[in-house]
Every structure is written in C-alpha cells, then in structure tokens.
Amino acid sequence: MPAPIPSPEEVASARRIQVWKEFIPLPLRFPxxxxxxxxxxxxxxxxxxxxxxxxxxxxxxxxxxxxxxxASMTGLTMAFPLLFRILFRFQPRSLLLFSAGVFIVSDYLCMVCDFLPLVVLLSFVSGFFKIVGTFVCWSNVQLKITPKRDFAVFFPFLFTFVLGSVQLANIVTGYSLYAFDWRAMHRITIGAFIVVFALVYFGMRRNYRQSPYIPFKGIDYLGGILWSLWLLCIVFICVYGDHYDWLDGEPIRVALLFAVVLLILCIQRAATIRHPYISLGAFSQHNMLFIFILFGCMTLMSATATSTQNVFTNSILGFDARHNADLNWGVLTGIAVGTGIFYLALTRWKWRVKSIVLAGFFSFLLYQVMLYFLIDASTEKYMLYLPLVFKGAGVSLVYTSLTYALTGSVTFVHYFEAMCVIGFIRTSFGAPLNSAILARLLKYASLENTATLGGEIDAMHPMAHSFMTLYSEFQRQILLVSLKEVYGYAVIVAIVILLAILASDYRWLIRPRRMWRLAQIWRVVHRQSKQLETTGE
Structure with missing residues (x-):
C-alpha cells in the first residue's frame, strides 16, 4: 500500500497542527x-x-x-474497519470529547460495579474508543513526524508510544497497588481524562475537519456484531477452558458450538452482501497468511514473559506488585531499543524486513535461553532486567516490521480490514490462546514431575520428621523443574521459528508452479524421445 505524497500546503498546515486554537503555542501543540x-x-x-x-x-x-x-483488546481489534469512516464523518474535537466522556463513565462503572457482563461490555466499548481516540490524534501529527508519510519513520515513533504506554500502564498500576489499592488506578485514569476533556474542550477548534465529510452509510453493523461475538467466544474458550476442564465442561462445549455457528454466519454474510464488515478479499491478500502465522509466533514467545514468568516471580521469588512493576522498565527499555534498531535497519542499513523479523525472534530466543538458566530460587531481581530488555526488543522489532510488511502487501481498500484480521491473533485471542497452551503444558509438567520426584521421598528422607517443611520444599522443587521444562520447550520452539524463517528463502523449490514446469519438461523429453525412436526406425 504506497503512501500518498502530500502537497506542500498540507505539510505546512500539518506542521502547525491546525486542530488546536491559535492561543496554544506552537511548541506545545505536539507534546x-x-x-x-x-x-x-x-x-x-x-x-x-x-x-x-x-x-x-x-x-x-x-x-x-x-x-x-x-474483551477490551477485542473491542480495539474490531474498530479498525471503521476508523477512516469515523474520521471522515465526525470532527476530531467531537470524537475526542465523546470518547473521553465514555472513558470517564466506563472507568467509574468498572470500579464500582460487580456485575460481570456489564464490566465485560464496558471493557469492550473502552477498547473500541481507545483506538478511535488514538487514531484521531496520530492522524493529526503524522505529517509533522514524516512529511513524506514514510512508514519506515512513522511506525518506529508510533509503536514506541503504543507499546511503551502499555508497559507504563502496568508500571503505574503496580505502584498504585503497592501504595493504595486496585481502585487507585481507576481514579488516576478518571482524573487524567477529566484533564484531557478540559484540554480538548477549551483548546481545540470547533468545526475543524481534517478530511472531507462522508456520511455514515453502507456500514455492515450486523457483520461487526457477529465478528465481535465470534472473537469473544474464542476468548471465552481460551480463558475459561482450564477452569471448566475444557471439553469435559458444558460451558466450553456450548461456547465452541456458538463459535462454529457464528463463524459460518460471518463467512456467509461476507460472501453475500455488497459491503461486508470484513470482506473475504482481506483474507486472501498477499502474504496475509505468513504475517498472521508470524504474529501468532510472536504472541507465543511473548506469553512466556507474562504467564510463565509471573508464576516464577510470584510463587518462587515472592515478588509483590511493586517489584513485578519494576520489571516492566526492562521491557520498556527493550521496546525503545527495538524501534530504534528498526528505524536504523530500514533507513540507514537497508536491511530486508525479513532480516529485521529474524533479529526480533533471535531476541526472543535470547530471552528464553537466559530465563532457562535463571530459573532458580536464588535469582535476584536485577538479573531479570537484561532478559526482559531482549524480550521488549523482540516484541517491538517483530510487531513493527510485520505491520510495516503488511502496508506493502495489502491494497488500501483492504488495509484496515486486514489490520482487523491480523488483530485477531495479535491483540484479541492470540494472548489468551498461547497463555492457555503454556498453562496446560506447565500443568502436565508439574503432574509428571510430581510422579517422578514423589518416588524419592520415604521415611528415610532427611526431612521426613517435618512433613510441612518437606511438602513445601517438595512443591517448590516441582515448580522449579516444571518452569525450567516449559522454558526449555520455548527455546526449542524459538529455534524452530528461526530455522523456518531462514528456510523461507527456499520455499520456491516446493511451489506447485515449479512442479508444473518440471512436468512440462518431462513431456518435452518424452516427446523428443518418441521422435528419436521414429527416426531411428
């Protein structure tokens, strides 16, 4: 998808960020x-x-x-096909005011409400308007960051703030938990949005449009609802699967049935109406399957740094909320390093996108290997920072490079629909699916190690006189061995991913078209041999 080159007038206007009123100083508008x-x-x-x-x-x-x-991440994913339509229909000031009001109400209700379906719905709506608000802001400053709309410059800046803000939110949440309680983060967010509401209300221009007006017509609302319900069913299966014992639990079987029916309805609707919410053409875009698979591999590699690592830091090292929050500084540093490497590799060093993706997964491999050797009860907190820097660099390198590759593989007509499809695995059910896989693997490893190590304990054991002490140490050793086993499998998977990416340059050897050419050559040889036989006779 080549980026349109803006006119000099558009660049000059974008540098001033015209959405702000004249009394806002120019140096303050961008910050x-x-x-x-x-x-x-x-x-x-x-x-x-x-x-x-x-x-x-x-x-x-x-x-x-x-x-x-x-559910919040699913709402964020499902907003992509509507982003440009929303931007063309509404004014930036109105969008930001409305979304800020939505966040104030939803954060307050999520803080005081204990009715789970309402909280899930509010989280979905919050995720939807999160991407709408940030898209409005980024569209107003894109030309100031890169007047040529060069995504090699824009994406590193974009994902440094997007991925970095996620880590900052985890840090602030951990510190607020340590100092106050879990509701403190909601109060902080509500206060920040009140400041944003006032800033937008008094500082942004009325009746300012960044783009021409396009009415809100021809939108497949029913299709959007069906796709959202399908994603929520998949998320439900992944999240509650272990709780209900997977297919042995009736809720999982019902959710699986609903997911199959909803997927059939979504595909049938996309194939029969003129303007579906996600057209079938978005699934068949160039390199879509490979990018989807690589994003799935990225979420699998990232899952060990969330679910599995948290088990280690909480159960073995005994970290509280503050110390767990401190670890996010390492990931934040890695994200900044990764986006910087992406910028230099693409603009200065002239690397291929594949080489950058390879570097990202190599960073994941380094993280898995270092954690494998750090799984020990004597590990200090400072030892975990360097592996987490590699993890953050891997996330930012793979995330940024694959999104950049998507812009060059997809036509503009299908671009935001393709972003939504990639978001299925990237931001919706990818994380819970891979977390469920790792949790299941850890559970099986724990059961196997319990059976193996339990046979070594008898009345002759040195600690047999104190059953509670013996049992506590027994459980700790089982968990340590099981965590090390899971990270060992993660190392093997990371190596396989790296080898698959390296071998992708030779995929032409097994293309059907190449085999068809070989068949043609065989026909020619066969025909020539027959001619030689006839002439010989």
Missing amino acids: LILFIIIVYMFSGGVYMSAVSEMSGSLSWITEDIMMAGY
Missing part, C-alpha cells in the same frame, strides 16, 4: 497531542495487572477479570 495519546493508552476498563487484588475484592475468579481485560 499535548502525545500527552492525550498516552492518557488514551492508559484506558481499558479493567487492568489485568491488578487481577489478584480485584478477584479478592469482588469475589471473582481470575478468569472473570481476564475475560474483561481481553
């Missing part, structure tokens, strides 16, 4: 937009970093809170 973006990235309805505190306060199970958190 104020960035401040609004960071505040919007802090929103989300439910903060999954506070899952243990929320579950104890609301008498919810952990899966309930995770479901609400992933």
